[in-house]
Amino acid sequence: MFFKWKDNFSVGIEVIDKQHRMFLEQLNSYHEKISEHLDSKTVAEFIDNLKAYVNIHFRYEEALMREHNYPQYYAHHQHHQYFVSRIIKFEESANKGDVRSIESMMEFMRDWFINHILQVDKEFVLSLSKGELQPPVRRYPPKRR
Numbered sequence: 001m002f003f004k005w006k007d008n009f010s011v012g013i014e015v016i017d018k019q020h021r022m023f024l025e026q027l028n029s030y031h032e033k034i035s036e037h038l039d040s041k042t043v044a045e046f047i048d049n050l051k052a053y054v055n056i057h058f059r060y061e062e063a064l065m066r067e068h069n070y071p072q073y074y075a076h077h078q079h080h081q082y083f084v085s086r087i088i089k090f091e092e093s094a095n096k097g098d099v100r101s102i103e104s105m106m107e108f109m110r111d112w113f114i115n116h117i118l119q120v121d122k123e124f125v126l127s128l129s130k131g132e133l134q135p136p137v138r139r140y141p142p143k144r145r
């Protein structure tokens with residue numbers, strides 16, 4: 001298997017763990033498809049799914065951080081942005097017909113994801129569970145009567 005789940009990948013927040021597993025499954029499934037037959041249609045489909053996924057997943061994490069006024073929010077957001085920028089770059093070359101780097105792209109994604117979960121995501125969840133962060137801020141307080 002290209003990307004195998006390990007118990008220490010779990011950050012302890014069920015929704016986030018589920019989303020991380022979804023990424024792993026997506027990467028594995030496309031890695032298998034692509035190693036059987038590499039064609040631009042599958043690559044385009046992979047990129048589309050990936051973009052939809054990161055949009056949901058990164059937004060979820062970032063919303064949670066903002067809600068709790070996480071001081072490292074911006075740095076974490078930058079990590080996510082870097083990952084997105086790599087996808088866009090890859091998409092650009094794939095659109096020009098160059099899909100040969102897909103294997104190394106997938107390796108990069110797997111390694112980035114593992115490091116990101118183990119260091120950056122866990123750091124956030126740790127601060128959250130230690131109660132270091134502020135309680136959720138209600139951004140739209142109910143109107144006073």
Ligand SMILES: [Fe+2]
Pocket residue numbers: 061076080116120121
């Ligand atoms: Fe993250």
